[in-house]
Amino acid sequence: MSAISDARVALVFGTDTGNTEDVGEKICEQFTGLGVAVEMVNIVDIDSQYFTNYDLILMGIPTWDFGGIQEDWEEREDIILDANLQGKQIALYGLGDQLGYGDYFLDAMGWLHERVLKVGAKMIGYWPTKGYDFEASLGCSEDKSYFFGLAIDEDQQFEQTDARVQAWVEQLTQEFEAAAAA
Numbered sequence: 286m287s288a289i290s291d292a293r294v295a296l297v298f299g300t301d302t303g304n305t306e307d308v309g310e311k312i313c314e315q316f317t318g319l320g321v322a323v324e325m326v327n328i329v330d331i332d333s334q335y336f337t338n339y340d341l342i343l344m345g346i347p348t349w350d351f352g353g354i355q356e357d358w359e360e361r362e363d364i365i366l367d368a369n370l371q372g373k374q375i376a377l378y379g380l381g382d383q384l385g386y387g388d389y390f391l392d393a394m395g396w397l398h399e400r401v402l403k404v405g406a407k408m409i410g411y412w413p414t415k416g417y418d419f420e421a422s423l424g425c426s427e428d429k430s431y432f433f434g435l436a437i438d439e440d441q442q443f444e445q446t447d448a449r450v451q452a453w454v455e456q457l458t459q460e461f462e463a464a465a466a467a
């Protein structure tokens with residue numbers, strides 16, 4: 286199986302005020318346009334066995350309170366640490382506010398990245414930092430050249446969200462198929 290249209294895709298999100306869910310729905314819509322149905326689920330509703338049935342798993346996480354982890358994700362850290370993601374392709378998206386919290390922009394995405402790597406995930410969907418203005422982030426590479434997943438800022442750059450989601454899903458499709466064929 287190497288075509289995205291044959292892939293079983295899930296999107297797992299956690300949210301405090303709904304933005305990460307809204308963006309998740311936009312991501313799912315883009316996949317639907319490609320003929321791919323995505324199963325969307327809140328992290329509070331799954332256990333670590335959930336991932337077994339999927340080839341590509343998207344995970345969405347917002348950052349709260351000066352670099353804090355969204356609480357449903359934090360409370361369910363074991364779901365990730367107990368999961369076997371070997372052979373799975375994983376892509377993250379993070380929500381944050383680069384102006385209001387520019388020293389902690391998308392930190393929680395870095396937290397999640399560290400954990401999924403520990404349990405064998407193959408990452409796709411890294412995203413350039415060009416076009417964002419922030420001081421520091423644990424959600425990007427040390428040289429600040431790329432984020433560990435799609436960076437969405439509904440507070441400062443909401444007008445860019447749709448185009449970013451569209452470009453990211455196209456990127457994911459290409460990376461998924463290239464990795465699956467390798």
Ligand SMILES: Cc1cc2nc3c(=O)[nH]c(=O)nc-3n(C[C@H](O)[C@H](O)[C@H](O)COP(=O)(O)O)c2cc1C
Nearest residue numbers: 301302303304305347350351352381382386390391
């Ligand atoms: C009190 C408060 C603290 C926040 N802390 C951070 C932060 O440390 N880093 C960041 O990037 N964004 C921070 N944000 C921005 C949120 O992550 C952003 O609004 C996000 O869209 C919320 O997603 P949700 O609705 O899915 O919970 C904060 C927002 C508020 C109101």
